[in-house]
Amino acid sequence: MRKEFKIYCTSADIGPDRLIRLFHFGKSEDALAAELGVTVSTVQAWKDGKVPVPVVCVKYLELLDSNELRCDGVWNGARAEGSRLIVPAGHHVTLDYAEIERLADYRRLFHLRTMQTDLIERLMIERDFYRDNCHRQARFGLMVNSLFG
Numbered sequence: 001m002r003k004e005f006k007i008y009c010t011s012a013d014i015g016p017d018r019l020i021r022l023f024h025f026g027k028s029e030d031a032l033a034a035e036l037g038v039t040v041s042t043v044q045a046w047k048d049g050k051v052p053v054p055v056v057c058v059k060y061l062e063l064l065d066s067n068e069l070r071c072d073g074v075w076n077g078a079r080a081e082g083s084r085l086i087v088p089a090g091h092h093v094t095l096d097y098a099e100i101e102r103l104a105d106y107r108r109l110f111h112l113r114t115m116q117t118d119l120i121e122r123l124m125i126e127r128d129f130y131r132d133n134c135h136r137q138a139r140f141g142l143m144v145n146s147l148f149g
Contacts, residue, residue, distance in 0.1 A: 007046060009053045022061045023047055036060065 007019045023032065023046065033040045036057050046049040063070070068079040078089035083097040099106075 002110060007049055007053065009055060009058055013060050014055065019058065021055070022058065022065065025091070026061070026065065032061075035064070096131075 007016060007023055009019055023043070026032070027035065028042050029043045029047070033043045036043070038057075042051070046053045066079075067081070068077060069075050069076075074087075079086050085095040085097075087093040087095070
């Protein structure tokens with residue numbers, strides 16, 4: 001036999017499926033009452049459909065139930081799934097929890113890579129300088145040998 005849920009909200013935008021998920025498949029009535037600062041009988045009245053659920057209570061429970069970050073800046077909209085932090089659409093970046101432990105190594109390796117790139121550039125400049133000098137000295141050396149030799 002299928003159970004009928006009579007729960008409803010003061011706002012037409014909030015459907016019964018959201019209310020059922022929050023109130024029937026979430027915390028116990030005692031925990032909901034303590035969380036929302038109401039009595040257990042009020043929560044029971046909401047569940048039985050005798051009294052409409054206030055929108056602010058639904059929004060508060062959805063906020064607590066959500067795993068999405070709400071903040072200013074680039075992390076707004078990021079969400080956690082398992083051990084990964086997923087940055088909002090447009091960036092297509094996920095960050096695994098194990099990678100957080102390796103951030104110090106990533107920074108050190110980035111610094112070493114920068115230093116290595118600078119060293120390679122400097123060595124290439126020195127190589128070109130000495131190559132030009134060797135060719136120049138070889139040419140002038142041949143001229144001096146032909147004059148005095």
